[in-house]
Amino acid sequence: QVQLVESGGGLVQAGGSLRLSCAASGRTFSRSGMGWFRQAPGKEREFVAAISWPGYSTTYADFVKGRFTISRDNAKNTVYLQMNSLKPEDTALYYCAATLKAIAIVVNEYHYWGQGTQVTVSS
Numbered sequence: 001q002v003q004l005v006e007s008g009g010g011l012v013q014a015g016g017s018l019r020l021s022c023a024a025s026g027r028t029f030s031r032s033g034m035g036w037f038r039q040a041p042g043k044e045r046e047f048v049a050a051i052s053w054p055g056y057s058t059t060y061a062d063f064v065k066g067r068f069t070i071s072r073d074n075a076k077n078t079v080y081l082q083m084n085s086l087k088p089e090d091t092a093l094y095y096c097a098a099t100l101k102a103i104a105i106v107v108n109e110y111h112y113w114g115q116g117t118q119v120t121v122s123s
Contacts, residue, residue: 090121
């Protein structure tokens with residue numbers, strides 16, 4: 001079992017930055033691939049970024065490449081999403097998730113989910 005708690009969301013102007021954190025507890029954080037997803041009102045949940053255990057591999061959705069960076073601190077059981085050059089279309093509820101796979105980009109390949117943290121980008 002893995003429990004996930006996101007933090008760091010908020011309101012920011014376009015062009016600004018935020019860093020999301022996801023604190024994990026539970027034995028299986030070690031060996032879990034981790035991912036960030038987002039869901040805007042009326043839209044499906046979509047993949048944002050993922051990182052493998054222990055962090056050698058990362059992958060990103062095309063729409064965040066060059067702007068967002070995923071990382072993990074395994075000593076702190078925490079995953080981060082650094083978001084730069086934010087755009088109004090990045091506004092969404094951002095979710096942290098854990099997978100028993102090495103790395104994954106599909107929603108149904110993730111086994112554990114946090115409650116989400118809201119990111120709102122004003123124009």
